[in-house]
Amino acid sequence: MKIGSDEDSLSELLSQIRACKICEEHLPFPPKPILIAKPGAVLLIVGQAPGLRVHETGLPWNDPSGDRLRKWLRMTRTQFYNDDFIAIIPTGFCYPGKGNRGDLPPRPECAPQWHPLLRKLLKNIKLTLLIGSHAQRYYL
Structure with missing residues (x-):
């Protein structure tokens, strides 16, 4: 990746x-990585x-x-999706499919491939919320 402004570099990384398609053969649908990130994000x-509905709509946590997370955080949808302040990055970027007991876990390829690069470009992050055991296991 070429080094330019953080915004240009992040834009290029988001395009990548x-x-x-790193885990395409393991997915029930064509890959559709879902995330939100801008260089100024602080959270x-x-x-x-993503679950099936998020896969269908392309909007994280939709x-x-x-709804439950926004209620816990006491945020409106407008506040939650304000990408100037909040970045939303899943451990697995695509819908992994259904298993016997609900959605399958996130694919293991995504976080190691992309998170270090994203974190390097999200320089203004002041607080990181790890939601769910897979996110916690990856980071803790």
């Missing part, structure tokens, strides 16, 4: 992530992986779990 929310 959105074109990623980073790291979740698990499901009942997102």
Whole structure:
């Protein structure tokens, strides 16, 4: 990746992530990496992986779990999706499919491939929320 402004570098990285097919053969649908990030974000929310509804809409946390999270955080949808302040990055960027007991866990390829690069460009992060056991296991 060429080094330019943080905004240009992040934009290029987001394009690479959105074109990623690293785990395509393991997914039930074509890859559709879902995340939100801008260089000025101060809050980073790291979740698990998109569910089917999020996969369909392309908007992170756009499901009942997102409603619950916004309620816990006492944030409106407008506040939550203000990408000038909040970055939303899942541990697995694509919907992993269904298993016997709900959604499958996030694919293991995503976080090691992309998170270090994203974190390097999100220099203003003051607080990171790790939502769910997979995000916690990866970072803690």
